[in-house]
Amino acid sequence: MLPILNLIRYPNLLIIAATQYVFKYFVVDPMMKASALNDWQFALLVLATICIAAAGNIINDINDVNIDLINKPKKVIVSKSISESLANNLFIGFNVVGVVIGLYLSNTVGKNNMAVIFVLISGLLYIYSTSLKKLLLVGNLLVSALVGFSILIVGLFEIYPMIDEHNLTAAQWTLKVLAIYALFAFLVNLLREITKDIEDIDGDYGGGMNTLPILLGRERTAKLVAVLGMAVMVVIFLFVYKYLYDKQGVLSYILLFVFGPLFYFVINSWNAKKKQDFRKLSTVLKVVMLFGIFSVIVLYYAFKETN
Secondary structure, X not given: XXXXXXXXXXXXXXXXXXXXXXXXXXXXXXXXXXXXXXXXXXXXXXXXXXXXXXHHHHHHHHHOHHHXXXXXXXXXXXXXXXXXXXXXXXXXXXXXXXHHHHHHHHHHOOOHHHHHHHHHHHHHHHHHHHOHHHOOOHHHHXXXXXXXXXXXXXXXXXXXXXXXXXXXXXXXXXXXXXXHHHHHHHHHHHHHHHHHHHHOHHHHHHOOOOOHHHHHOHHHHXXXXXXXXXXXXXXXXXXXXXXXXXXXXXXXXXXXXXXXXHHHHXXXXXXXXXXXXXXXXXXXXXXXXXXXXXXXXXXXXXHHHHO
């Protein structure tokens, strides 16, 4: 059982599930006062999301066995702990469950055309693992966009089916909050994807990949992600300055738990050279992502006190 859990990257799936629940209970429900899905149906939405994400992780591992034997030989699961045949069956099974649930939910909210979302994401993850990830930046951008979409899909199913003239303003503001956080998730994950590419440059080169570090070299790409990290900090600063300048508690949280780790990332990525340096920086970005996403809870209580 443990090899299967490791294969589907269960900690990352738990983070996806927690993120979607956070946005439901601390953004959608308080701002909209109602939602299209009941608690049981929302649990199914979360399950569909993590099933398709799990399938994406599996097919990625199946296609990356040779690369992973170089980059992380001790963590290879397919062909060692699990046969490729079983991995393929799990890939199909998770996809089927995710898509079927998506069909049911789309029918439940009266928007049958939204079922194509689950099929499309499933297909994109397959194409990513088999071909798109070999293209310069294309795979990085796609994965990062899907990470951001895991937030937007909450609004798509919880808000979109019930928008009318009475709740239009609330819906627009709620979707705007979700979009801002989706953009944050996209940007931070893009940084992390490129950082992981630097860490995995040896195996990727042998596997015929065309990543940014292979094109520019490890050191130049490290300096580029430092500059991109600064750009992300500027984007966050502009958002905070525009919307949260009078919320001292929120400002303190963001400065300490988002800006602080990001600043550490920028300084250390500029001079990073070793594989373990980039592994550590990738972990820092995961921390930034988690604290950034969960800042929505701090925001909820900050605005609740002023209302």
